[in-house]
Amino acid sequence: MTGDAGLVIEGLHKSFGRKPVLRGIDLAVEPHQVVCLIGASGSGKSTLLRCVNLLEPIDAGRITLGGEDITRRGVRVNAVRRRVGIVFQSYNLFPHMPVLRNVTLGPVKALGRSRAEARDEAMALLERFGLADRARDYPDRLSGGQQQRVAIIRALAMRPELLLLDEITSALDPELVADVLEMIRDLAEGGMTMVIATHEMGFARDIAHRVCFLDEGQILEEGAPERIFTAPQEARTRRFLQRVVDAGRMDGGRGGT
Amino acid sequence: MADPVPPHDHGFRRSRILAGAGGRWTAALTSSLIALASTAVVVGLLVWLIPKSKGFEEVKATFFDRAQFRDSFDGIGEAFKTNIKLFMVVEAIVLVLALVIAVMRSLPGPVFFPVRALAVIYADVFRGIPTILLILLLGFGVPALQVEGIPSDEMFWGGVALVLVYSAYVSEVYRAGIDSVHPSQDAAARSLGLGRFRSLRHVVLPQAVRRVIPPLLNDFIGLQKDTALVFQLGVVEALNQASIDASATFNYTPYLVTTVFFLAITIPMTRLTDWLIARDRRRRQAGGAIA
Ligand SMILES: Nc1ncnc2c1ncn2[C@@H]1O[C@H](COP(=O)(O)OP(=O)(O)OP(=O)(O)O)[C@@H](O)[C@H]1O
Ligand SMILES: [Mg+2]
Numbered sequence: 001m002t003g004d005a006g007l008v009i010e011g012l013h014k015s016f017g018r019k020p021v022l023r024g025i026d027l028a029v030e031p032h033q034v035v036c037l038i039g040a041s042g043s044g045k046s047t048l049l050r051c052v053n054l055l056e057p058i059d060a061g062r063i064t065l066g067g068e069d070i071t072r073r074g075v076r077v078n079a080v081r082r083r084v085g086i087v088f089q090s091y092n093l094f095p096h097m098p099v100l101r102n103v104t105l106g107p108v109k110a111l112g113r114s115r116a117e118a119r120d121e122a123m124a125l126l127e128r129f130g131l132a133d134r135a136r137d138y139p140d141r142l143s144g145g146q147q148q149r150v151a152i153i154r155a156l157a158m159r160p161e162l163l164l165l166d167e168i169t170s171a172l173d174p175e176l177v178a179d180v181l182e183m184i185r186d187l188a189e190g191g192m193t194m195v196i197a198t199h200e201m202g203f204a205r206d207i208a209h210r211v212c213f214l215d216e217g218q219i220l221e222e223g224a225p226e227r228i229f230t231a232p233q234e235a236r237t238r239r240f241l242q243r244v245v246d247a248g249r250m251d252g253g254r255g256g257t
Numbered sequence: 258m259a260d261p262v263p264p265h266d267h268g269f270r271r272s273r274i275l276a277g278a279g280g281r282w283t284a285a286l287t288s289s290l291i292a293l294a295s296t297a298v299v300v301g302l303l304v305w306l307i308p309k310s311k312g313f314e315e316v317k318a319t320f321f322d323r324a325q326f327r328d329s330f331d332g333i334g335e336a337f338k339t340n341i342k343l344f345m346v347v348e349a350i351v352l353v354l355a356l357v358i359a360v361m362r363s364l365p366g367p368v369f370f371p372v373r374a375l376a377v378i379y380a381d382v383f384r385g386i387p388t389i390l391l392i393l394l395l396g397f398g399v400p401a402l403q404v405e406g407i408p409s410d411e412m413f414w415g416g417v418a419l420v421l422v423y424s425a426y427v428s429e430v431y432r433a434g435i436d437s438v439h440p441s442q443d444a445a446a447r448s449l450g451l452g453r454f455r456s457l458r459h460v461v462l463p464q465a466v467r468r469v470i471p472p473l474l475n476d477f478i479g480l481q482k483d484t485a486l487v488f489q490l491g492v493v494e495a496l497n498q499a500s501i502d503a504s505a506t507f508n509y510t511p512y513l514v515t516t517v518f519f520l521a522i523t524i525p526m527t528r529l530t531d532w533l534i535a536r537d538r539r540r541r542q543a544g545g546a547i548a
Binding site for chain 1: 441442444445446447448449450451452455459460463464467
């Protein structure tokens with residue numbers, strides 16, 4: 001399901017107007033790896049993910065995906081986006097289509113797959129994640145957790161090489177979080193390459209091969225989760241983690257599974 | 258949502274609900290009675306006062322002549338078909354043209370600046386010209402040019418004028434609809450690899466159009482009425498037929514006949530529009546309560 005050379009980000013800079021938001025990001029994600037981005041609000045996690053999906057133009061640097069430079073001039077943006085799935089905090093399902101059409105829209109209209117094939121595959125995915133009985137419902141009939149799982153399925157239906165998840169549980173009631181995290185764990189075990197921005201530290205510790213601490217647009221520290229969470233080198237990382245512990249979010253995602 | 262009323266308060270709550278239901282019923286009855294009474298008073302006053310006015314007998318004879326009404330009914334009905342035809346053709350074209358203009362105006366980025374500018378100029382100009390003036394300009398001006406291959410039919414140019422004006426208005430309605438769809442919807446579609454136009458077509462426009470159906474209908478009520486303006490070009494439609502009948506008999510009752518025809522189609526459309534708006538509001542409130 002995954003490409004060969006993964007994702008490589010080099011010297012990525014991005015400003016909004018005069019405000020620098022990403023200041024020289026270097027990050028490599030190998031195929032089948034799961035990287036979690038942690039960091040304070042406003043540190044640039046969402047912007048980084050949006051840059052990788054070419055939803056934001058970048059100012060300097062280079063991003064390669066599967067060996068191909070996707071930030072070069074004249075790149076076919078839509079073709080790149082078909083290879084990179086992204087799921088947002090606010091689900092962003094299409095409210096005027098039933099669940100099944102939400103899932104098949106991309107495969108049919110962007111990939112040019114036949115309707116029948118797209119439907120069969122969509123139903124198989126819905127089945128796998130326990131949502132087959134909601135295929136005909138409109139999104140507003142679903143709970144937040146179900147909507148978010150449909151949004152993930154919608155991204156998966158494109159058979160992406162890389163999946164970007166942007167705080168996908170932040171808008172959910174606590175009791176709905178576990179189902180969504182369970183699904184991501186499932187995908188990680190299946191070898192999906194993922195970059196995940198998250199506030200669920202327990203979940204990051206559980207699932208990530210590598211954790212990157214983002215601070216004011218830079219990756220201040222990165223490493224294996226055990227090291228980042230138990231022996232952070234940087235004072236700012238320690239302070240951030242201390243605040244997370246104080247807020248009681250360290251164990252998020254472990255309970256209920 | 259949690260029930261904020263503690264259990265021992267149930268008795269209190271039940272009694273209030275009963276009183277509430279009874280109260281609502283009485284209130285409804287009372288307001289109906291008031292409405293009925295005030296209507297009766299107003300209508301009574303009019304019926305009593307109008308015949309007392311000095312010119313009443315004359316107005317009655319010239320505008321409310323039964324025989325005349327019957328005589329001109331069929332002819333005006335026939336001519337009214339022209340209005341309907343004109344309306345249907347113009348409306349169909351407006352629906353498409355206005356959408357094209359609205360989409361042109363919504364295209365982002367510097368590349369599309371000329372396209373956007375064109376759309377803005379179009380909307381500004383054709384909303385700024387009085388409809389009747391444009392009808393006269395095109396209806397008399399263009400055929401007078403006597404250019405080979407350009408139709409010289411007045412009805413055609415009257416229709417063109419209506420298309421130009423109403424497309425400008427309706428494009429604004431569409432635009433409001435497009436603007437009301439949150440950008441994250443487009444982002445979600447684009448992130449699936451759908452191009453700009455596919456995202457518009459499958460995700461943005463279906464949501465936009467659904468939201469603006471009531472104001473669209475409103476503009477079409479205006480268009481239905483404005484088909485009468487082409488009478489200035491000599492097109493034989495309902496209003497023109499009425500004026501022909503009226504000048505032949507020195508009786509204005511044919512205008513009343515024309516009025517009746519127009520109301521017969523505009524009032525149902527107005528009711529439908531109001532009903533859709535009310536339904537929309539109810540839905541939004543229900544949606545808001547859920548969210
Ligand atoms: N479209 C935009 N225009 C201007 N500024 C923006 C825009 N998007 C983000 N920013 C700014 O960029 C900075 C980084 O934002 P970003 O959303 O990437 O942070 P984040 O790490 O995802 O934060 P959070 O944890 O709150 O989601 C913030 O200061 C934000 O205000
Ligand atoms: Mg964010």
